[in-house]
Amino acid sequence: MKSPNCELETLRSGFNxxxxxxxxxxxxxxxxxxSDNxxxxxxxxxxxxxxxxPNCELQALRSGFNCL
Structure with a gap:
């Protein structure tokens, strides 16, 4: 996953x-x-x-909970 050519599509891992x-x-x-967690x-x-x-590059987050 450290390779610049790595294109991870699915990750199943603990929240840690x-x-x-x-x-x-x-x-x-x-x-x-x-959404399924x-x-x-x-x-x-x-x-x-x-x-x-500051290193976070997340652009889209989909969750299964609603924030009111």
């Missing part, structure tokens, strides 16, 4: 790794679909931490 993928300089995750509070915190990273 999510922060690593969102904040890493080595990975450029552009689209993330979490149950984030709970700890998952939301990990997602939030990753999104705050």
């Amino acid at each position: 790794c999510l922060t690593i993928f969102l904040s890493s300089e080595s990975f450029s995750l552009k689209h993330l679909n979490l 149950n984030l709970k509070d700890s998952g939301v915190e990990l997602l939030s931490d990753g999104l705050k990273s």
